[in-house]
Each structure stands twice: as C-alpha cells, then as structure tokens.
Amino acid sequence: MVKVTTYFAMSFGAFIFWQSMDKLHVWIALHQDEKQERMEREMEIKRVRQELLQQAKQKDSLA
Structure with a gap:
C-alpha cells in the first residue's frame, strides 16, 4: 500500500511540475x-x- 501511495504521489508531483x-x-x-x-x-x-530630420535639413538648405 505504501508503494502504491508513493507511486501516486510521485506521479501527481511530476504532473504538477510538468x-x-x-x-x-x-x-x-x-x-x-x-x-x-x-x-x-x-x-x-x-x-x-x-527621416523627418533629414527632410527638415533639406528644407532649411533650400530656404
């Protein structure tokens, strides 16, 4: 009976861990x-x- 209970407990513990x-x-x-x-x-x-900074620089250089 102890072996069956131990086996069940270990199986249940492994399931919970998994x-x-x-x-x-x-x-x-x-x-x-x-x-x-x-x-x-x-x-x-x-x-x-x-990209916006580059566009702003190009507009500043044209102005």
Whole structure:
C-alpha cells in the first residue's frame, strides 16, 4: 500500500511540475514577443524621426 501511495504521489508531483513548467514557458515566450514588438516600434519611431530630420535639413538648405 505504501508503494502504491508513493507511486501516486510521485506521479501527481511530476504532473504538477510538468504543468507549471509548461505555463512558465508560455509566459516566457509571451514576454519575449512583447519585448520584440516594443523594440520594433522603437526602431520604427527612430527611423521616422530620422527621416523627418533629414527632410527638415533639406528644407532649411533650400530656404
């Protein structure tokens, strides 16, 4: 009886561990996706800002 109970407890513990690791991996993946999207938005903002500065310089040089 002790062996059966121990086996059940270990199996249940492994299942809980597996589920928590799965949730952790999903959370990490989502966090990395959010970070990547934020970096892409920042790069797009920098690119547009640089283009606007170049256009402003060209207008100043023509005036």
